[in-house]
Structure formats: C-alpha cells, structure tokens
Amino acid sequence: MPNQNQMQGNQMPQNMPTNQISHNHGAHELLDSHELIGGMIGMLEQYQLYDQHIQDQELKDILNRQSSFATQMYNTIVESFQTGQDPSTPTQQYKMKQSNEVTYGLQAGQPKKPKQSVNELTDECYSSFMLCQTKSIASALTMAGVEMNNPVLRRIIADSVPNMIEMSYELFLYQNKNGYYQVPQLNQQDMNIMLQAYTKAPQGNMPH
Incomplete structure (x- = not known):
C-alpha cells in the first residue's frame, strides 16, 4: 500500500486545470517543444530590441509584420501544446511583400569585422540578425x-515551417536588393555541367 507521501506526490497541483491539460505527449516531444517555444520567445524578444534601432522604414515594416505573425504562430503552438487539441486560431499563411528578383554577382567592398559598439550597428546588421533568427x-x-507524438501539435509545427522559410526568404531578398547579401554564381560551363548531372529515374519498375 502506498504511504501518504507517495499519494500526495502523485496528485495534480491544486491550481492545475486538469480538464485543460493533455497528457498525450512523450518525454522527447516535451523537451523538443520546450526548446522550440523558448527559441520563438527569443526571436520575438530580439525583434523588440531591433525595432528601436532600425532606420529603414521598409525593414521596420518587415519586422513589424513578421513579429505580429510570429506572435500568432507562438500562441497557436502554445495552445495546442498545452491542450493537445485544435487551437482557437489555426495556422495562418505568411505572405511577404518583396519581389522574387535576385541580383547575382559579387562586388568588392571593405573587409568586415565585428562592430565595437551598439552605435556602429546598421540596418545591414539588424536585417542579418533577423535572418539568423x-x-x-x-x-x-x-x-x-x-x-x-501528438498528431495536432505535429501538424501545426509542420505547417509552420513554410512560414518561417518565407520570412527568411523575404529577409534575404531585402538584403540582396540592398547589396548586403551577395550571391556568387559558377561560370556558365560549370553551371551547365552541374545542372545536367542527373536524369529522371524510370517509375515503371517500382517494387510492389
């Protein structure tokens, strides 16, 4: 028979709404979710810092739109993480405003080194920080x-991946347009060799 201390240790805390808590989570899932949610908090907090210093209105607009969207994404993930149920606000689709045109090629500039004070940080720096986030x-x-393990949380997290990719692409395009992110290319001959290095596989002999 369990003693009184063991029985008390197995009881739910008095302030825990048991009807709102889902136990449909594995240990690995819980740990990964905590790491992910903590990372999203970090991103949103970092965006708050950047907002005070960004000068370019276009970059500030990107930051505000991404911050607003990421906050809703965070709330959706946290709600499903805690309940194991469909969230009150489903996963949304992020839509960027940048055009898809990429400028290729390299132009020489001054060698870079770490800035020595916050006053030296520029919009190039802040857009790079945002892209890293x-x-x-x-x-x-x-x-x-x-x-x-939880099917609802798995779907929400999986559906959120394209949104963060879109945000990253938007920031890349902003940086590329302003010359902050240069994109080198191979020469035409080497590029053609790489592009022609593969061919499609036949699909008629697939194993049954």
Missing part, C-alpha cells in the same frame, strides 16, 4: 516536427 526557428520547427 528566422532560419534558426525554421530549423527548430523541422527538427521538433519529426519528434512529435
């Missing part, structure tokens, strides 16, 4: 998504 969350979502 969105790419990091995209990776975290993907890694967490393949570890989920």
Whole structure:
C-alpha cells in the first residue's frame, strides 16, 4: 500500500486545470517543444530590441509584420501544446511583400569585422540578425516536427515551417536588393555541367 507521501506526490497541483491539460505527449516531444517555444520567445524578444534601432522604414515594416505573425504562430503552438487539441486560431499563411528578383554577382567592398559598439550597428546588421533568427526557428520547427507524438501539435509545427522559410526568404531578398547579401554564381560551363548531372529515374519498375 502506498504511504501518504507517495499519494500526495502523485496528485495534480491544486491550481492545475486538469480538464485543460493533455497528457498525450512523450518525454522527447516535451523537451523538443520546450526548446522550440523558448527559441520563438527569443526571436520575438530580439525583434523588440531591433525595432528601436532600425532606420529603414521598409525593414521596420518587415519586422513589424513578421513579429505580429510570429506572435500568432507562438500562441497557436502554445495552445495546442498545452491542450493537445485544435487551437482557437489555426495556422495562418505568411505572405511577404518583396519581389522574387535576385541580383547575382559579387562586388568588392571593405573587409568586415565585428562592430565595437551598439552605435556602429546598421540596418545591414539588424536585417542579418533577423535572418539568423528566422532560419534558426525554421530549423527548430523541422527538427521538433519529426519528434512529435501528438498528431495536432505535429501538424501545426509542420505547417509552420513554410512560414518561417518565407520570412527568411523575404529577409534575404531585402538584403540582396540592398547589396548586403551577395550571391556568387559558377561560370556558365560549370553551371551547365552541374545542372545536367542527373536524369529522371524510370517509375515503371517500382517494387510492389
């Protein structure tokens, strides 16, 4: 027979609404979810810092739209994480405003080195920080998504990956347009060799 201390240790805390808590989670899933949610909090907090210093109105607009969308994404994930049920607001689709045109080629500039004070940071720096944040969350979502047991949370996390990729692409296009992110290319001959290195596989002999 369990003693009184053991019985008390198995009881739910008095302030825990048991009807709102889902136990349909594995240990690995819980740990990965905590890491993901913590990363999203970090992104949103970092965006608050950047907003005070960004000068370019276009970049500030990107930051505000991404911050608003990521906040809703965070709330949706947290709600499903806690309840295991469909959230009150389903996963949305992020739509960027940048055009898809990419400028290729390299232009020489001054060698870069770490800035020595906050006053030296520029919009190039802040857009780079934002891009690092969105790419990091995209990776975290993907890694967490393949570890989920709860089917609702797994779907929400998986559906959120394209949104973070879109945010990252938007920031890349902004940086590329302003010369902050240059894109080198192979020469035409090497590019053609790479593009022609593969051919389609026949599908008629697939195993049954």
